[in-house]
Amino acid sequence: MRTVEEHRAAVLRLVGPLSPRCLPVGRGLGLVLAADVVAAVDLPGADNSAMDGYAVRAEELTGAASQSPVFLPVDGDIAAGDSRRHVLSPGHAMRIMTGAPLPDGADAVVPVELTDGGASRVAVRVSPEPGRHLRRRGEDVVAGDILLRAGTRLGPGHLALAAAANVAEVAVHPRPRVAVVSTGDELVPPGSVLEHGQVVDSNHVMLCALVEAAGGEVAGAAHLRDDPLALRRLLDDPPGEPDLLLTSGGVSMGAYDTVKEVLTADGGVEFVRVAMRPGMPQGCGVVGPHQTAIVTLPGNPVSSFVSFHVFVLPALRRMAGLDPDADGSFDAVAATGWSTAPGKVEATRVVEEHGRVRPSGGQGSHVLGALSGATALAIVPAEVDHVEPGDRVRCIPLLGQEPRRAE
Amino acid sequence: MRTVEEHRAAVLRLVGPLSPRCLPVGRGLGLVLAADVVAAVDLPGADNSAMDGYAVRAEELTGAASQSPVFLPVDGDIAAGDSRRHVLSPGHAMRIMTGAPLPDGADAVVPVELTDGGASRVAVRVSPEPGRHLRRRGEDVVAGDILLRAGTRLGPGHLALAAAANVAEVAVHPRPRVAVVSTGDELVPPGSVLEHGQVVDSNHVMLCALVEAAGGEVAGAAHLRDDPLALRRLLDDPPGEPDLLLTSGGVSMGAYDTVKEVLTADGGVEFVRVAMRPGMPQGCGVVGPHQTAIVTLPGNPVSSFVSFHVFVLPALRRMAGLDPDADGSFDAVAATGWSTAPGKVEATRVVEEHGRVRPSGGQGSHVLGALSGATALAIVPAEVDHVEPGDRVRCIPLLGQEPRRAE
Numbered sequence: 001m002r003t004v005e006e007h008r009a010a011v012l013r014l015v016g017p018l019s020p021r022c023l024p025v026g027r028g029l030g031l032v033l034a035a036d037v038v039a040a041v042d043l044p045g046a047d048n049s050a051m052d053g054y055a056v057r058a059e060e061l062t063g064a065a066s067q068s069p070v071f072l073p074v075d076g077d078i079a080a081g082d083s084r085r086h087v088l089s090p091g092h093a094m095r096i097m098t099g100a101p102l103p104d105g106a107d108a109v110v111p112v113e114l115t116d117g118g119a120s121r122v123a124v125r126v127s128p129e130p131g132r133h134l135r136r137r138g139e140d141v142v143a144g145d146i147l148l149r150a151g152t153r154l155g156p157g158h159l160a161l162a163a164a165a166n167v168a169e170v171a172v173h174p175r176p177r178v179a180v181v182s183t184g185d186e187l188v189p190p191g192s193v194l195e196h197g198q199v200v201d202s203n204h205v206m207l208c209a210l211v212e213a214a215g216g217e218v219a220g221a222a223h224l225r226d227d228p229l230a231l232r233r234l235l236d237d238p239p240g241e242p243d244l245l246l247t248s249g250g251v252s253m254g255a256y257d258t259v260k261e262v263l264t265a266d267g268g269v270e271f272v273r274v275a276m277r278p279g280m281p282q283g284c285g286v287v288g289p290h291q292t293a294i295v296t297l298p299g300n301p302v303s304s305f306v307s308f309h310v311f312v313l314p315a316l317r318r319m320a321g322l323d324p325d326a327d328g329s330f331d332a333v334a335a336t337g338w339s340t341a342p343g344k345v346e347a348t349r350v351v352e353e354h355g356r357v358r359p360s361g362g363q364g365s366h367v368l369g370a371l372s373g374a375t376a377l378a379i380v381p382a383e384v385d386h387v388e389p390g391d392r393v394r395c396i397p398l399l400g401q402e403p404r405r406a407e
Numbered sequence: 408m409r410t411v412e413e414h415r416a417a418v419l420r421l422v423g424p425l426s427p428r429c430l431p432v433g434r435g436l437g438l439v440l441a442a443d444v445v446a447a448v449d450l451p452g453a454d455n456s457a458m459d460g461y462a463v464r465a466e467e468l469t470g471a472a473s474q475s476p477v478f479l480p481v482d483g484d485i486a487a488g489d490s491r492r493h494v495l496s497p498g499h500a501m502r503i504m505t506g507a508p509l510p511d512g513a514d515a516v517v518p519v520e521l522t523d524g525g526a527s528r529v530a531v532r533v534s535p536e537p538g539r540h541l542r543r544r545g546e547d548v549v550a551g552d553i554l555l556r557a558g559t560r561l562g563p564g565h566l567a568l569a570a571a572a573n574v575a576e577v578a579v580h581p582r583p584r585v586a587v588v589s590t591g592d593e594l595v596p597p598g599s600v601l602e603h604g605q606v607v608d609s610n611h612v613m614l615c616a617l618v619e620a621a622g623g624e625v626a627g628a629a630h631l632r633d634d635p636l637a638l639r640r641l642l643d644d645p646p647g648e649p650d651l652l653l654t655s656g657g658v659s660m661g662a663y664d665t666v667k668e669v670l671t672a673d674g675g676v677e678f679v680r681v682a683m684r685p686g687m688p689q690g691c692g693v694v695g696p697h698q699t700a701i702v703t704l705p706g707n708p709v710s711s712f713v714s715f716h717v718f719v720l721p722a723l724r725r726m727a728g729l730d731p732d733a734d735g736s737f738d739a740v741a742a743t744g745w746s747t748a749p750g751k752v753e754a755t756r757v758v759e760e761h762g763r764v765r766p767s768g769g770q771g772s773h774v775l776g777a778l779s780g781a782t783a784l785a786i787v788p789a790e791v792d793h794v795e796p797g798d799r800v801r802c803i804p805l806l807g808q809e810p811r812r813a814e
Binding site: 081083167190199210300366371401 | 451
C-alpha cells in the first residue's frame with residue numbers, strides 16, 4: 001500500500017507551473033506573477049503638493065512670521081489633476097490643492113492654516129524651508145524599480161500599484177483548467193425522481209465547486225455511464241481541452257469499475273491503494289493524445305472530497321505557480337479525543353474554533369452531513385490510532401468552508 | 408466632521424440584503440442562503456453495506472465460528488451503484504461491495520476477512536448480529552431534515568450535501584452588482600504615453616478588483632472626464648443597472664470636482680468630511696430614476712482603497728446577506744510604534760505576521776508602494792495619537808492580500 005506522501009508526490013510529478021501568459025493588468029486578480037513587474041514611470045509622476053495651501057519660492061519668504069507676515073499676490077489656483085503647465089512668477093504665490101502638480105519655479109508649499117487664506121493676496125506667516133510640504137517626483141517609485149516579484153499572488157493593491165506605474169500587462173500563470181467527469185450508471189442529476197438504486201450525482205457539483213474554490217476554472221464537465229466506449233471517446237478528446245482531468249467513481253473493485261478497467265488496459269495510469277481513510281482507491285497518470293494529466297478519485301463523495309484536498313489541491317497550486325505545500329495548513333489542539341484507522345492516515349472532518357478542533361459528526365465515509373459542517377481536515381498520522389484531548393493535530397482548511405478568523 | 412461609525416452607518420442605511428433568487432445548486436458557490444435547505448430524500452437512500460463482504464440472513468449463521476464455519480452457496484455479486492433489485496434466497500449469501508444496496512431479505516453483512524472469500528460457495532466463520540455492518544437508510548439525513556440554515560455562505564461541502572439530498576435549486580442572495588466609475592480629465596489608461604499632468608487611472612483597475620475580491624460582480628465600469636453633462640447622462644442610466652454605484656474622484660474642493668458639483672445640485676447625495684486619515688472627503692446617497700445607491704470615494708488611490716474597506720465592504724456584505732460586522736477584523740499587537748493623525752481615525756497600512764503588525768512603509772496618502780505590501784489596515788481610534796509597541800490594535804484584513812495562516 002502506498003503512503004499519502006508517495007501518492008501526493010506521484011500526482012505532483014504529473015504537473016508543472018502552467019506556461020505564462022500576458023494579461024491586461026485589470027484581469028490579473030488572484031493570479032500568480034510569472035515575472036517581476038517593473039515600474040514604467042515614476043510615482044508620483046511630478047513634484048506635487050502634500051497640503052492644501054500656497055506654492056511659493058521659499059527664499060522670498062525669509063523672515064516671515066506670525067507678527068511679520070509677508071504678503072504675496074496670488075496668481076491663480078492649481079487643482080489636483082490640473083494638467084496645464086503652470087509657472088510661478090517671481091514674487092507671487094499660487095493656491096494649490098493636495099496632490100496638485102507644483103508650478104515651475106516654486107520650491108515649497110505653505111499650508112493654508114499658516115496664512116490668511118487670501119484669494120487675490122495672501123499673508124504668509126511662516127518662512128518655509130525649500131522642499132517643505134512637497135511630494136517629490138519618484139519618491140514612492142522610480143521608473144525601472146521592481147514593484148512586484150515573480151510568485152506574488154495578485155491582490156487589488158498589487159494591481160493598483162502596477163497600473164499606477166503605467167504597467168498595462170502582467171505575465172501570469174493562467175488558472176488551471178480542469179475537466180470534471182463523474183461516472184456511474186446509478187447517478188442522476190439533483191432534482192430527479194429516484195428509482196431503485198439510483199443515487200444523486202453530488203460529486204459533479206462538489207468537484208466543480210472545489211475546482212473554483214481552489215482558483216481553478218472548470219473547463220468542462222460531464223457524466224458518463226459505465227460504458228467503456230464512451231469513456232474511451234472522452235479520453236481521446238477531454239471536454240474543454242483541460243490541463244487536468246478529474247474523474248470520480250469506477251476505481252475500486254466492483255464489476256462496473258469502468259474507469260479502472262479502461263485505463264488499466266490503455267496504460268499510462270497507475271491504480272493504487274493509499275493508506276488513508278477515507279480515500280483508499282486512487283489513481284493518477286496521463287491519458288489521450290495530448291497526454292493530459294488525470295487523477296481518478298473514488299466515487300464516494302466524502303472520499304472524493306478528502307482526496308481533492310490531499311492530492312488535487314497541491315497539483316492545482318503548482319500549476320497556478322504557487323508553492324504546493326503552502327496550502328494554509330495549521331496546527332490545532334484536539335478539544336476532544338477520537339479513534340482513527342490503525343495503520344492509515346485518517347482525514348478527520350473537524351470543526352475549528354479558536355485553534356481547537358473536534359470531529360464535526362459521524363466519520364463514516366458516507367456521512368455528508370458531518371462533511372458539510374466541517375471547516376478543516378485533521379490529518380492524523382498512520383501510527384496514531386487514537387487522538388487524545390490536548391494533542392496537537394495538523395489541519396488543512398476546507399476550501400470555501402474556512403471559519404472566519406478569531407475575533 | 409462626521410465620525411467613521413456615523414458615515415459607515417449612513418452607507419449601510421442605503422442598502423439591504425438583495426432579493427433572493429433560486430439558482431441551480433451547481434451555481435451556489437460563495438453565495439449566502441436566503442432560506443433553509445431541506446432534504447428531499449433520505450441519505451443513504453437505501454440500506455447498504457459498510458464493508459466488502461457477504462450479505463446474509465443472520466439467523467442462518469447461528470453457531471458459525473472459526474472452528475465450525477457455516478457454508479452458504481453464493482448467489483451473485485452486488486456492486487456499489489448496482490440499480491437492480493436483488494432478493495437474497497433463503498439459505499444463500501450474496502457477495503456485496505462497500506456502499507452497494509442490501510438485497511431484500513438480507514439483514515447483516517459478514518466482512519470478507521471473516522470468510523474464506525469463496526465465489527460460488529462461502530465458508531462463514533462468524534455468527535453476526537442482525538444489522539451488523541449495515542448503513543441504514545436515512546442514518547445520515549432523513550427527508551424533511553433541515554440540512555443548511557439561511558445565512559450559510561455556501562462552500563463545496565454544503566453544495567455536495569444539498570445535491571446528494573436531491574435538492575436541485577437553492578434560494579440565495581445574488582452577488583451585489585457594482586458599477587465602477589472613475590472621474591478626472593487627467594486620468595489615462597495604463598500603458599498610455601503620459602503627457603504633462605496626466606496620471607494613470609489605477610482606481611479603475613483597483614476598484615473592480617476590490618469588488619470581485621469582496622464577492623461582488625462588476626456590472627459595468629467607465630471613466631468620465633470632468634464633464635457635468637456626461638456625468639448626468641451616466642447617473643440617468645448607470646452602466647449595467649447596478650445595485651450600487653461607486654465613483655472615485657471629484658469630491659474634494661478643487662475647481663474640477665464635478666461629481667460633488669453635479670450631485671450636490673441634484674440632491675439625494677450628501678457630501679461630508681469624515682474624521683479619518685486617509686479618506687476624509689466622502690459622500691453617499693441615491694441617484695437617478697432607479698434611486699441607485701451611490702458611494703463617492705476620493706480620487707486618491709490610497710484613500711479610495713481604504714474607504715472601500717471601511718465603508719463599501721460592509722455594504723456589499725449586507726447586500727450579499729452577510730453580517731456587515733463579521734468582516735474578519737482581528738486584534739493584533741503592534742510590533743513597533745507609530746504616530747497617527749490627532750483627532751482622526753487613522754487607517755495604517757500594516758503587514759501582519761503571527762499576530763503582530765508593523766506599518767508596511769510610508770503612510771502618505773500617495774504612497775502606493777506601501778499599500779501594495781500591506782496585508783491589513785490597522786484602525787487606530789481618533790483619541791490615539793501614537794501607537795506604542797505592544798499596544799493592541801484592531802485590524803481589517805485586506806481583500807485578496809491576506810497573509811497565509813500562521814504555520
